[in-house]
Amino acid sequence: MLETPTRVVVTGAAGFIGSHLCERLLSAGHEVVGIDSFSDYYERASKERNVEAAGKHGSFTLEESDLVDADLDRLLQGATVVFHLAGQPGVRPSWGSHFDRYVHDNIVATQRLLEALREEPVKRLVFASSSSVYGDAEMFPTKETALPRPVSPYGMTKLAAEHLTFVYMRNFGIPATSLRYFTVYGPRQRPDMAFCRFMEALVEEQEIEIFGDGEQTREFTYVSDAVDGTVKAASADVVGQIINLGGGSRVTVNRVLHTLEEISHVQPRRKHLPAAPGDPRHTGASINLAREKLGWEPRVSLREGLTKQWDWFLATSAKSPGVSRR
Ligand code: NAD
Ligand code: UGA
Numbered sequence: 001m002l003e004t005p006t007r008v009v010v011t012g013a014a015g016f017i018g019s020h021l022c023e024r025l026l027s028a029g030h031e032v033v034g035i036d037s038f039s040d041y042y043e044r045a046s047k048e049r050n051v052e053a054a055g056k057h058g059s060f061t062l063e064e065s066d067l068v069d070a071d072l073d074r075l076l077q078g079a080t081v082v083f084h085l086a087g088q089p090g091v092r093p094s095w096g097s098h099f100d101r102y103v104h105d106n107i108v109a110t111q112r113l114l115e116a117l118r119e120e121p122v123k124r125l126v127f128a129s130s131s132s133v134y135g136d137a138e139m140f141p142t143k144e145t146a147l148p149r150p151v152s153p154y155g156m157t158k159l160a161a162e163h164l165t166f167v168y169m170r171n172f173g174i175p176a177t178s179l180r181y182f183t184v185y186g187p188r189q190r191p192d193m194a195f196c197r198f199m200e201a202l203v204e205e206q207e208i209e210i211f212g213d214g215e216q217t218r219e220f221t222y223v224s225d226a227v228d229g230t231v232k233a234a235s236a237d238v239v240g241q242i243i244n245l246g247g248g249s250r251v252t253v254n255r256v257l258h259t260l261e262e263i264s265h266v267q268p269r270r271k272h273l274p275a276a277p278g279d280p281r282h283t284g285a286s287i288n289l290a291r292e293k294l295g296w297e298p299r300v301s302l303r304e305g306l307t308k309q310w311d312w313f314l315a316t317s318a319k320s321p322g323v324s325r326r
Helices: 016-027 044-050 072-076 096-119 153-172 194-203 223-233 253-264 288-294 302-317
Strands: 007-011 031-036 060-064 081-084 124-130 176-181 208-211 242-245 270-273
Touching: 007 016, 016 031, 016 044, 016 223, 072 096, 081 096, 096 124, 096 153, 124 153, 124 223, 153 176, 176 223, 194 208, 194 253, 194 302, 208 253, 223 242, 223 288, 242 288, 253 302
Parallel strands: 007 031, 007 081, 031 060, 081 124, 124 176, 176 242, 208 270
Antiparallel strands: none
16 A cells, blocks of 8 residues: 555654655655644644655645544545544543643544545545553453553543544444554653653753652663564554554663663662552553564564663653753
8 A cells, every 4th residue: 555655644743653654655655644633742842843854845734623524525635544643642631621721632533534534435444543542451461462551541541542543443444453552662652651751851950750669560662672663553454453563672761761771871769659540550462463464573672772762762852961062
């Protein structure tokens, strides 16, 4: 499907992962229609910076719309593939009245997109799901066949959206694939995510806040690896499948801080807070299905990826350790 240049739609195009995906698709010669509501979860200026490079490309258009009421018939016209990355991310803030946002952006928005795809069929819908659907998994590495049992409201809404794609595939033949990304990091990482917060604290000479004892593990995945797998899922024979995309190893938060100290040459000051409600203790991906079905393999090690994110962070924040220049 993506072997020859074609027209594709990327929802969540101004976000962290979506903006990287747009650039990858544009450099492969595709015409990309980006849709993003510029939701206020984090500052608009960051999202505008995210799409700066793609915006310079003649084959890129960006529509600022909420999927819930966007003119999707027009936006989907002539598209071969839809990459659905728009959503309200973040595990820990999904409690209380914030939950409404999660329902709107993760469930209702996905349902509207699926309805529109009944009228404007595409060859593939690739949906950005999440390792959060597993909750506290019983087995590691966790296979896609494990019973999903989210432990956060966020994870529950991502699982609901996965189920919705199945409902529309079963009833209307929409050719969907869901990818479960595992904690993605790299340049443009969202400001609420761990590595971004750790780097910010390092340059500000503030204490790094660790939720719990730091011995929780995550299968951190570098953004270019997540993008590789996402592009492959548009062409591979994977309709109806759910596939993990994980970075290849499971690491504790304490280990990340140790590696970051080696890279930055700054010793972090740590402050332990109670473990956060909604956080699973561990995540870890079995990536055999991605290997087999997508011919995909994660390529970027944690040290290499953290170094790239640190270099990007210093270049864009106008700060360096010990010298606050802003
Ligand atoms: P992000 O917040 O940077 O990007 C999401 C984008 O979607 C934002 O720019 C937002 O404005 C847009 N958006 C939200 N609701 C919308 C709506 N109703 N209509 C149109 N646009 C809307 O987040 P991200 O980290 O790039 O995550 C992208 C996707 O991947 C999300 O669906 C998230 O749940 C999923 N995911 C992310 C990770 C991760 O580690 N970052 C891991 C697993 C899954
Ligand atoms: C990330 C994304 O934010 C979710 O949107 C996504 O769906 C999820 O990955 C996923 O894989 O499904 P999370 O794993 O919480 O969620 O990612 P980080 O914010 O990078 O946190 C990683 C770990 O660091 C967690 O254990 C968290 O408790 C810890 N952490 C985070 C801290 O100790 N301190 C912080 O300041 C932030």
